[in-house]
Amino acid sequence: MTLDISGRTFDPRDNHNELLLAQGKLTLDSEQNEAALARDRRWRVETMDLVGRAGYPAWLPDSFRITIGAGGGLQIGVGRMYVDGFLAENHGLPAAEGGTEDFDAPHAELRSSTAVPFDRQPYLPGGSAPDPTAGDVLVYLDVWRREVDHLKDPSLVEPAVGVDTAGRIQTVWQVRALGVPEGVTCATPDDEIDAWQAEIQPSTIRLTTLLVPVADPGNPCDIPPGQRLRTTENRTYRLATHGLHADGRPLLKWSRTNGSVATRVTTLDSATQITVAEVARDDVHRFAPGDWFEMIDDRLEFAGMPGLMRMVETADPATGLITFQGPVPAGTFPANADGVPDPDRNLRIIRWDQKGEVRASGGALLEDLDNPLGPGVFPVPPAGEFVELEAGIAVEVSFAPGPQKVRVDDHWVFRARAATGTIEILNTAPPVDTHHHHARLAVVEGGAGGWIEPIEDCRNPIDTDEECCCTFVVAPGESIQQAIDQLPPSGGCICLKPGTHAPQQTLVLGRSGVTLHGEAKGVVVQAPRGDPALRITGTAREPAARNRIATITFVGDDVLAGNGGLLDVSGADDLVVSDCRFSAAPEPVGIAIRIAASDEVTVRDCRIDSAVTGIYVTDSSGDIVVRDCGIETGRVDGGPGLVGIGMDRATGPIEVSGCTIRNGIAGIVVNDDPGGTPFSLAFRSRVTDCTVECAEAPEGIPPGVAIGIDMAAGMAEVRGNLVRYPGQGHVGIRLAAARSSASGNRCLHVGRVPGAATIGIVVGASDPNLDIPPQVEDVEVSGNVVEGPQSGIVALNTQECRITGNHVGGGGGEAAAPGIFAQDCTGLDIAGNDIGDSSVGIGIVQGGRCRIADNRIERGGFGVVVMNQDAPTVTGNRLRQPSRGGILVAAATARAVIGGNRVLNAGFAAPIGTGIGCYLVLGETAVTGNEVMDTGQGPDGQASNIAWGIFGDLVLEALVAGNLVTYAGGQTRDVANEDRALRYRGLLEASVVLADRRIVLGFPIKILGNSFTGSGATALVEILSQQLTDTANIRFERVTFSDNYCMHFSLPPSDNRATVSLTGRHAAVVGNQIKSLVGEYFPVNLNFMDATYVGNVAENVPVQGGFVPTPTNSFNLDT
Incomplete structure (x- = not known):
């Protein structure tokens, strides 16, 4: 579809620049179009002269960057690329399709910041994403132009005119994926990839036009005789x-x-x-x-x-x-x-x-x-022959x-x-207008599990800040070291031609202001066997400063035995290593990049293959930046590498962002002593938006080594990372210093065997060689996702820390490890987390003043367990189907608060299913405002033998108020079971005789304003006691049972059993409503206590006690 133009007159060989108008003269459409094409060609050739065949602005690093999205598919970064002078611009996913648009002040326009999924490209309607199971792909950009008129874009019609006018030329781009053999990289030459060579080849068809003789017309006045155009x-x-x-x-x-x-x-x-x-x-x-x-x-x-x-x-x-x-x-x-x-x-x-x-x-x-x-349509004529279209043409x-x-x-x-x-005579002319221009974007490895990171980035940045005048140009076989040595004192630029450079000795750069870069992809520097390829050296007094290393592949040969890294940096300042690759042939190198005693070193857009350690920073280094790098470690024997990025003995921070690290026992380590007491001076370090895929740790690896991200520096941030690890004994993320944070990370245990030895996130550290491990304070763990059969989040010896808003999915039912576990923690706040399928949803052992609030716990074993805690608080939590029990507070001191929780279907897999329980509390338990429903009843008809909604044993003092204990579907349990809605026993009541009076030492239980519904063969509510001696009992001294509602499902009465059974020294039973569906059931058994019994509504009188006022029916309502 094209426009009705009078012709195409532009020919670059004419060197016409502009259209020059004359007064009173006509201007043709072909002249206007020729001028536009002349300007366009000038801009395109100027762009190619300045930036080369293809490149993206360095200040827009995501331009057409290929990444793996949250759903596992490929996506295309927002930004611009220039391909053969054509500008291709990805404006991002529009807001109408779920993108995020904001006003971009430099461009004065709305711009989206959301990457475009591969199958939602604007110029690839109905396109599908490549299949990773088919293998590796070369992802490339295809750019061309097309003519657009009102039929392709109806908005071009001006409503005030009502007819179509001028057309447009549109730049079209598509990102496509081409299957390639394994081993293809960005540096592989075009002619070594057959499918790629065929794709980028331009059209070879050519056209010649001519006029052929035809018979003269009957009327010579129309067409002169002999004229071939008829x-x-x-x-x-x-x-x-x-x-x-x-x-x-x-x-x-x-x-x-x-x-x-x-x-x-x-x-x-x-x-x-x-x-x-x-x-x-x-x-x-x-x-x-x-x-x-x-x-x-x-x-x-x-x-x-x-x-x-x-x-x-x-x-x-x-x-x-x-x-x-x-x-x-x-x-x-x-x-x-x-x-x-x-x-x-x-x-x-x-x-x-x-x-x-x-x-x-x-x-x-x-x-x-x-x-x-x-x-x-018709096929082309045989070679050497022509076909007449019409009128002699x-x-x-x-x-x-x-x-x-x-x-x-x-x-x-x-x-x-x-x-x-x-x-117009064309002589073997190539086609016009629609020519496709290509640029490689990335090589992506595919497999049965999806796309595999790291992605090799084939793009070349246009970085005007890194201009290089090429003081020397070095071709393969020429001396790079000689070029370095001959630079002037102010430095200079050395450009390496593509090919393999194999110096006989390690290259040494001991000066400042030097740029060493490859002219294009395909520059290889082969290291001498067992030695570094390049050593950058300086001193504390005269550091090697302002050096730049770019677009070079460094290849090592054999493991480096104590000789440093493949790139060895010592005493450097303001060093940038960019767009480089570090690999090994035939055996892995020990360290790819070693940085010692250096400051302000940046490593960006690099790829490291086959190194035991990817990047190692040591010896008082600081202000290190590692950005957008891919690191895959390994050993000679085929086993995993040690660490992707490691930093010890630092004096300043490290920032790691956008990196992908694979096949190491550890991923990113900022820690002077990973296997001992964590410590680092790299304060304010950051690890953000990285992917770490650890390998299974071999046997004999000491504890504390196999960690995805190990951060022992204070005031650090670990955010937005994905950490995967198999097998037992791994830790996803560890924060071991004060005032640090871990947020928005995902820690995934991909092993199938559950176990507590594998942990998603650890706060603090426990050194087995120390009696008292160092305490970590003011750490926040928020918004993370921890999945797989493992301990989710573990806090050890912390003070005033926060674990909030995380999702922990064990995936292993009650056989898995704890969801969140804390030991020796003080003032720990565990709030707003979502936990599923853990052996214990939240567990706390030792410490004090911890708060467990507003969490949601699904399935698994126990919901919440708190032991050996001083003044714990458990409030506002939502528990559903914890198979072993709901909430348990044991061995606590001071006041334990359990309030506002909702516990559903708890304890159905235990012999005695419990909703809320307290055991051995040397203080008060305040159980208030909870909803406990369907205790002992589970899915698919599972049920415990006995169900206790709320229970307490050996509790010094208790308040049970405002709770609802019930069953959603009415009576669903066997009335012959010894179930209880409430079952409590005090800790100690003792009496002594002094002179002529007895002094009783004991504590009360107050049961106020509750609603109890359920079954129980001999009672619905039971307050127990046990006599130790004539003067000592395990019980509460005084019992208050007031304003409660009881609905009791039971067998018909046959003895003194009652809906409510109370024991103690004295009781007050006031204002309750007590009902049994079998009728005539005793409401209260006082078990020989003296009690006040008034204002109650019941079906019978209380039994086995002395009560006032009397007669009972005068002060209570007998229904």
């Missing part, structure tokens, strides 16, 4: 390819109006009938019976596929109805129930003017286009030397002018 009209011809014939020959179509007779399809009426917006503009620009038209939409155009050719059978200008033979296959062009095509795909038809029998100049029939069911097709390459819509435009009887 037409009285000025025309602009367009010849285009339409795919390939079955025998491989290109198929052709042509138009005498540059393909401008076209219209939009408004309705797909049937498989052989359509309604269009305009059948006829005039008698010439119209669709008429016998015309061939192409039916095409944006999806086919962007996919590089031809449209469907059909012959017009009837065309009605009044209704816009066109019929044709040869039905359109169902589903080719999506439409709604009314037949209206998808408006976003811009379905249209284009008239082409080939007709009749098409013969080669040798006489062979190429195609009979009078057949309405034929292809509608003929074309000959040939090919450039080498493999033949033809793309759909390769086309040519040429003019025919009746005034001179000539046509």
Whole structure:
């Protein structure tokens, strides 16, 4: 689909720059278009001269960067790339599709910051993402231009004018993936990747135009005798390819109006009938019976596929109805129930003017286009022959030397002018306008589990801040060291030509202001066997400063035995290593990059393969930055490497961001003593947005070594990282210093065997060689996700720390490890977490003043367990189906608060299922405002033998108030079970006789305003006692039972059993409502206590006690 232009006159060989207007003179469309093309070419060649064939702005590092999204698919970063001078711009995922748009002040426009998923590209409608199980892919950018008019973009029509006006030239880009063999890298030459070489090869088809003799016309006044152009009209011809014939020959179509007779399809009426917006503009620009038209939409155009050719059978200008033979296959062009095509795909038809029998100049029939069911196009004539289009105009097709390459819509435009009887002569001319330009973006490894990081980045940055004048250019075989030594004192730039450079000795850079960079991908520096490839050296007094190393592949040979790293840095300042690769042949190197006694060192956009340690920072180094690097470690024996990035004996921070680290026992370590007492002076270090995939630790590795991210520096931040680890004994993230934080991370244990030895996140550290481990304070762990059968988050010996808003999914049921566990912690706040399938949802042992609040705990074993704590608080939590029990506080001191919790279906897999329990509390338990429902009842009919909603034993003092203990579906348990809604026993009541009076030492239980519903063979509520001696009992001294509601499901009464059984020295039973469905059941058994019994509503009188006031029915209501 093109515009009705008078011709294409631009020729770069004319060196025309601008259009110069003259007064009173006409200006043609071809002149305006020529001026626009001249300016465009000037901008493009200038861009290529400045930035090369392809590059992205260094200050927009995500430009077309290929990454793996949250769903595992590939995504395309927001930004710009220049490819052969063409600007391709990814504006990001629009807000209408879920992107985040903000005002961009430098550009003064709205811009999205959200990467575009591979299958949602703007110029790849209906495209699909590559399949990682098919293997490795080379991801590349394809850029070209196309003409756009009102049929492709209806918004181009100005409503005030009402007709189409000028068209547009649009830059189109697509990111595509090409399957490649294993081992292909960004540096692999084009001619070594067959599929890539075939993709980037330009079209080789060529066109020659000519005029051929025809018979003179009958009227010489129309066309002079002897003139070969037999037409009285000025025309602009367009010849285009339409795919390939079955025998491989290109198929052709042509138009005498540059393909401008076209219209939009408004309705797909049937498989052989359509309604269009305009059948006829005039008698010439119209669709008429016998015309061939192409039916095409944006999806086919962007996919590089031809449209469907059909012959017009009837065309009605009044209704816009066109019929044709040869039905359109169902589903080719999506439409709604009314037949209206998808408006976003811009379905249209284009008239082409080939007709009749098409013969080669040798006489062979190429195609009979009078057949309405034929292809509608014709193959190229045999080599050396031509085919006449019409009126003496003929074309000959040939090919450039080498493999033949033809793309759909390769086309040519040429003019025919009746005034001179000539046509524009093309001589083996290549196609015009639509040329595809390519740039590699990344090589991505695929596997059965999905795409595998790190992704090798093939892009080249355009960094004007890193300009290099190339003081020396060194080709393979020439001396790099000599070039370094000959630089002036101020420094300079050394450019290495592509190929392998193999110095006999380690290169030494002991000066400042030097840039050593590769000219392009494919520069290799081979290290001497067993030694570093490059050593950068300085001193504390005179550091090697302001040096830059870029775009070089360093290859080591054999493990470095104590000789430093493949790149060895000592005494450097303001060093940048960028876009480099470090690999080994044939055996892994010991350390890829070693940095010692250096400051302000940046390593960015680098890839490290086959090193025992990727980057090692040591000896009073600081202000280190490692950004967007890929590191894969390994050993000679094929085992895992030691660590991806390690830092010890630091004096300043390290910042690691956007890196991918694989196959190490540890990932990122900032710790002077990983296997002992954690310590580091790298304060304010940061590890953000990294992916760490650890390997299984071999046997014999000491504890504290196998850690994904080990941060022992204070005031540090660990955020937004993904850490994966298999097997037993690994820790995802450890924070071992004060005032640090871990947020937004995901720690995934991919092993199948559960166990407490594997931990997602650890706060603090416990050195087995120390009696008292160092205490960690003011650490925050928030918004993390910990998944897999492991201990989720563990805090050891902390003070005033916070574990909030995390998701812990054990995935192993009650056989897994704890969700959140704390030991020896004071003032720990565990709040707002989401925990599932853990042996204990939240467990705390020792310490004091810890708060467990507003957590959600699903399934698993025990919900919350608190032991050996001073003044614990458990409030606002939501527990569902903890199979072993709900909330347990044991061996506590001071006041233990359990309030506002909701406990559902607790303890169904235990012999005695409990909702809330307290045991051995040397203080008060305040159990208030809780909802305890369906205790002992589990899914699929599972049930405990006995169920206790709330219980306490050996509790010094108790408040049980405002709780709801019930069953959602009414009575679902066997009434013969010895269930209890409330079961409590005090700790100690003792009496002594002094002189003539007895002094009783004891503590009360207050049971106030509760609602108890459930079963119990001998009681629903039971307060117990046990006599130790004549003067000592295990019980509460005084019992208050007031304002409670009891609904008791039980067997018929046969003795003194009662709904409420109370024991103690004295009791107050006031204002309760007590009911048993069997009727006439005793409401209260006082067990021989003296009690106040007043204001109660019950079915019977209390038994076994002395109570006042009397008579009972005068002060209580007997129902």
